[in-house]
Amino acid sequence: MRPLLSCEGVGMRFGGRSVLAGVSLAARAGEVLGVVGPNGAGKTTLFEILSGRIRPVAGRVFVDGDDVTALPLHARARRGLARTYQSPVVPEGLTVGEVFKVARQAYPPYLTAHQAEWAAHQVGLDARASTPAGSLGALDRRRLLLACLLMRRPRVLLMDEPAAGLINAEVDEIDAIVRFMSQELGVAVLLVEHRLELLAAIAERVIVLDAGEVIAEGPPHTVFDHPDVRAAYFEIGTPQHP
Numbered sequence: 501m502r503p504l505l506s507c508e509g510v511g512m513r514f515g516g517r518s519v520l521a522g523v524s525l526a527a528r529a530g531e532v533l534g535v536v537g538p539n540g541a542g543k544t545t546l547f548e549i550l551s552g553r554i555r556p557v558a559g560r561v562f563v564d565g566d567d568v569t570a571l572p573l574h575a576r577a578r579r580g581l582a583r584t585y586q587s588p589v590v591p592e593g594l595t596v597g598e599v600f601k602v603a604r605q606a607y608p609p610y611l612t613a614h615q616a617e618w619a620a621h622q623v624g625l626d627a628r629a630s631t632p633a634g635s636l637g638a639l640d641r642r643r644l645l646l647a648c649l650l651m652r653r654p655r656v657l658l659m660d661e662p663a664a665g666l667i668n669a670e671v672d673e674i675d676a677i678v679r680f681m682s683q684e685l686g687v688a689v690l691l692v693e694h695r696l697e698l699l700a701a702i703a704e705r706v707i708v709l710d711a712g713e714v715i716a717e718g719p720p721h722t723v724f725d726h727p728d729v730r731a732a733y734f735e736i737g738t739p740q741h742p
Contacts, residue, residue, distance in 0.1 A: 501528050501529065502528075502564070502565050503526035503527055503528050503562070503688070504527060504528060504529050504563065504564050504655050504656050504688040505526070505527045505550065505561075505562070505563055505564075505581070505656045505688055505690065506524075506525065506526035506527070506561075506562045507523065507524060507525055507549070507550060507559060507560065507561045507562070508524050508559055508560050508562075509522050509523070509524060509558060509559035509560070510522070510523045510524070510546070510549055510556045510558065510559035510560075510561070511523070511556055511557050511558030511559055512542075512545050512549060512554070512556050512557055512558075512712075513557055518712055519542050519545045519712050520542045520545055520546060520549070520556070520712040520713075521712045521713050522558075522559070522713065523542070523546060523559070523709070523712070523713070523714055524559075524714070525690075525707055525714070525717075527656070527688040527689070527690055528688060529655070529686045529687070529688055530682050530683060530686045530687070530688070531682065531688055531689070531704050531705070532678060532682050532689045532691060532702050532703045532704055533688070533689070533690050533691065533703065533704070533705050533706070533707065534691050534692075534693060534699040534703035534705070534706035534707070534720065535690060535691065535692045535706070535707055535709065536692070536693070536694070536696070536699065536706060536707075536708050536709070537708055537709035537710055537732070538710065538732060540711075541709040541710050541711065541712065541732075542709050542711075542712040543660075543692045543709055544660065544692070545712075546709070547583065547658050547660055547690075547692065549561065550581075550658060550690070551573055551576065551581065551583045551658055552568070552571055552572050552573035552574075552575070552576040552581075553573050555569065555570070556569070563576060563579050563580070563581055563655075563656065564579075564580075564655070566579075574607075577652075578607065579655075580652075580653070580654050580655030580656060581654065581655070581656045581658070582649040582652065582654035582656065582657045582658070583657070583658040583659075583660070584642070584645055584646065584649070584657070584658070584659050584660060584662060585660050586660045586661040586664050587664075588638060588641035588642045588644075588645055589641075590633040590634065590636065590641050590644055590645065591633055591634075592632075592633065592634035593634070594632075594633050595629060595630050595631060595632055595633060596625075596627045596628065596629055596630075596631045596632075596633055596636075596644060597629030597630065598633075599633050599644060599648065600613070600616040600620075600629075600647070600648065600651075601616075603616070603648035603651060604616055604651065611651050611652075615651050616647070616651055618651075619647040619648070619650040619651045620643075620644075620647045622647070622650060622677075622680060623643045623646045623647045623650065623677050624643060624673060624676075624677070625640060625643040625644055625647055627640055627644070638665045638666060638670070639666055639670045639673060639674075642662060642666075642674070643673075643677075646677060650681070653685070654687060655686075655687060655688065656687065656688045656689075656690070657681060657687050657688070657689045657690070658690045658692075659678070659689060659690065659691045659692065659693075660692045661692055661693055661694060662674050662678075662691070662693065663693055663694075663695045663698055664694075671695060671697075671698055674698070675698060675701060675702055678691070678702055679702060682702075691703060696720075696724065699720050700720045700721060700724070703720050704719070705717065705718060705719060705720075706718065706719070706720045706723045706724075707723075708723060708726075708728075708729050708732070710728075710732040715728045715729065715732060716728060716729045
């Protein structure tokens with residue numbers, strides 16, 4: 501099956517320092533691909549390149565087989581590539597209903613209020629339209645942002661630490677949303693996450709970055725036991741597996 505999102509030989513340098521070196525990956529429809537590594541490994545830079553916020557100095561990015569390396573973020577979004585960030589920032593001065601309206605009318609084809617309601621239901625967002633978006637808790641902020649993306653029926657979703665700041669019960673909610681999007685909607689999900697128990701539960705494969713290079717790839721439990729991964733990722737003691 502042709503991957504929905506892939507990259508080949510991606511390299512990036514900042515100020516003469518190599519941040520990514522020859523990174524390649526591929527994610528298929530309905531797959532959850534985990535991306536892990538120690539701080540400074542290049543995970544966020546990789547997502548910046550895949551989403552189109554920055555261009556690599558080497559390599560190429562493909563969406564459904566088409567080379568999108570030169571396309572900016574908004575053009576990739578219209579091709580079905582969506583992204584969330586580690587911090588769930590929402591428009592503080594808008595209500596939930598107003599946020600949905602902005603998302604519905606962001607670009608053609610304009611969407612209906614019914615489509616917003618459908619998306620909110622799918623992610624479990626139960627806030628009134630009149631609720632100030634800034635008053636939402638961390639989980640509901642993530643739900644709101646995911647619902648805005650879900651309305652557009654993305655084909656690829658990049659998620660940067662969606663469990664950050666959440667308690668265990670809320671992490672289970674993120675787990676359910678990711679499973680719905682991958683298994684029911686066929687979205688290819690790339691997931692950067694430090695909560696290894698979440699990746700072990702939902703990721704089919706994991707790639708590990710260290711110093712900008714892929715040092716391991718495979719099923720989560722196999723990868724987490726790899727000697728190179730243990731040496732690079734777990735700085736203190738023995739890793740605690742889920």
